Amino acid sequence: MGPPELGAHVAARHYVRDGRRLVVLHDTRSEGIVELDARGWALVAAADGTRDVAGLVRAAEHAGQRVPAAEAGRFVAALTAAGLLVAASEPARAAAVAPAVSGAAADRPVEALPDFRLVCDGQGSCCRSYPTTLFSPVEAARARALAPEVLDGGADAAAVFTPERGARVLAGHGYAVAMVDGACAYLAPDRRCGLEVAGGPAGKPLGCRLFPASFVDDGVRVRVSVAPECACVLASARRGPAADGMGLVPAGARLRRDLEAAVAVTELPATVVLGAGTHAARDDFRAWCDALPWAGPGWRAVDVDVPAALWVLARQVETHGLGPPGALPGGGAALPDDASFAQLRAALADAVGRRQARDARMRAAHDLVRLGLGWLLRALGRLGRGLEPAPRDAVGEAFYVRALGFGLALTDEHVPLALALRDRALRLWLARALAAELAGSGVALPDPAFAEPIALVEALLRGHGLDAYRAAASS
Numbered sequence: 110m111g112p113p114e115l116g117a118h119v120a121a122r123h124y125v126r127d128g129r130r131l132v133v134l135h136d137t138r139s140e141g142i143v144e145l146d147a148r149g150w151a152l153v154a155a156a157d158g159t160r161d162v163a164g165l166v167r168a169a170e171h172a173g174q175r176v177p178a179a180e181a182g183r184f185v186a187a188l189t190a191a192g193l194l195v196a197a198s199e200p201a202r203a204a205a206v207a208p209a210v211s212g213a214a215a216d217r218p219v220e221a222l223p224d225f226r227l228v229c230d231g232q233g234s235c236c237r238s239y240p241t242t243l244f245s246p247v248e249a250a251r252a253r254a255l256a257p258e259v260l261d262g263g264a265d266a267a268a269v270f271t272p273e274r275g276a277r278v279l280a281g282h283g284y285a286v287a288m289v290d291g292a293c294a295y296l297a298p299d300r301r302c303g304l305e306v307a308g309g310p311a312g313k314p315l316g317c318r319l320f321p322a323s324f325v326d327d328g329v330r331v332r333v334s335v336a337p338e339c340a341c342v343l344a345s346a347r348r349g350p351a352a353d354g355m356g357l358v359p360a361g362a363r364l365r366r367d368l369e370a371a372v373a374v375t376e377l378p379a380t381v382v383l384g385a386g387t388h389a390a391r392d393d394f395r396a397w398c399d400a401l402p403w404a405g406p407g408w409r410a411v412d413v414d415v416p417a418a419l420w421v422l423a424r425q426v427e428t429h430g431l432g433p434p435g436a437l438p439g440g441g442a443a444l445p446d447d448a449s450f451a452q453l454r455a456a457l458a459d460a461v462g463r464r465q466a467r468d469a470r471m472r473a474a475h476d477l478v479r480l481g482l483g484w485l486l487r488a489l490g491r492l493g494r495g496l497e498p499a500p501r502d503a504v505g506e507a508f509y510v511r512a513l514g515f516g517l518a519l520t521d522e523h524v525p526l527a528l529a530l531r532d533r534a535l536r537l538w539l540a541r542a543l544a545a546e547l548a549g550s551g552v553a554l555p556d557p558a559f560a561e562p563i564a565l566v567e568a569l570l571r572g573h574g575l576d577a578y579r580a581a582a583s584s
């Protein structure tokens with residue numbers, strides 16, 4: 110093999126756990142992880158396909174780490190056998206940068222979820238709920254200049270940032286920031302963004318400035334909805350559109366062409382998979398979402414039990430396609446007593462359990478993600494024992510489906526609509542069960558992020574790739 114390179118499927122991440130720095134290699138194909146000490150990381154950080162083992166030893170020495178050549182050779186061989194180091198690839202493998210939007214798509218109007226403005230609760234939940242935060246190269250350079258003291262990143266970029274994947278930052282990709290006890294390294298102790306404090310809103314990366322907005326081009330307009338992944342999203346929905354809240358659409362963006370090129374706009378595919386062998390056209394799916402009972406303004410889940418309704422809709426979609434929704438179950442509906450529910454719940458419990466065991470190696474006990482995974486397991490156990498979840502949260506659940514429906518996010522390209530609807534139903538029941546477990550524990554909230562259980566469920570499932578459980582449940 111020629112000079113080794115960290116594989117493009119490998120994500121190297123910096124963590125600080127209880128004051129101890131570590132680097133972990135995540136194999137995104139197998140979900141396996143390998144923890145490196147400072148000497149191992151000095152070798153791997155230099156493995157960009159331009160150095161043989163002797164070159165890696167010299168680079169490590171340059172970085173202040175002495176590694177004997179024989180030991181380095183064994184180390185490289187072990188990582189190669191594990192599939193983490195690979196033969197250097199051609200530079201041409203760099204991903205193409207998406208072209209600027211043009212033609213009719215550029216003139217599509219941008220439309221925000223009505224009656225919603227976001228008020229941040231200042232608890233930094235969104236800065237502590239995800240595996241990392243991505244920065245473009247320019248954003249990373251700006252962050253290091255604004256807050257050079259953070260992990261000494263001003264002097265050493267590699268101490269606070271690693272390439273999103275592999276050993277090099279490819280075109281269209283960026284850097285992953287280090288996580289300190291589960292929080293973005295730039296989150297200050299008072300839970301304010303240190304970059305915003307130092308440089309105003311423009312100091313933050315674009316993803317943080319836009320969060321939690323989602324952008325979907327449905328072929329007619331660009332819908333801007335909100336991902337219900339942060340407690341302040343649900344809290345904002347409960348208080349109604351506040352004058353001091355932030356709009357979802359960037360200032361001045363009237364048409365798609367007005368959005369910054371780096372804004373990720375999802376294109377709704379021309380066909381949507383409904384179930385086994387059945388499809389629907391994009392226009393029909395859009396019309397169906399807009400005709401759901403919660404799509405109208407001011408809808409309240411008074412007479413409808415939302416997760417039970419999603420479960421019934423899934424069956425209707427499988428049997429009749431995208432017809433008008435029939436009768437939907439009212440409040441007080443029981444948990445489903447069928448194999449699909451048991452199968453989905455078990456698959457999710459398995460995924461959460463494996464992730465919790467894996468993450469315990471790099472996450473401190475008070476890390477929000479670790480806490481959240483533990484409580485999710487308790488809630489899943491409650492559902493498995495058939496214990497009643499907490500009373501329904503009519504306002505929160507109504508907003509949840511309204512936001513997802515407007516954003517055409519009730520499904521995605523990875524799963525058929527029927528399965529996606531059951532998944533969303535399970536998440537809502539899980540949120541109720543989590544609320545019941547918290548109430549029954551007799552202790553105060555473990556973290557402010559638990560104030561809105563469905564938001565925590567959403568952040569953990571999507572943010573940590575746990576939503577892949579759906580594929581396991583359907584196979």
Ligand code: SF4
Nearest residue numbers: 236293295296302317
């Ligand atoms: S950059 Fe600021 S807003 Fe973004 S995750 Fe880090 S602390 Fe939070």
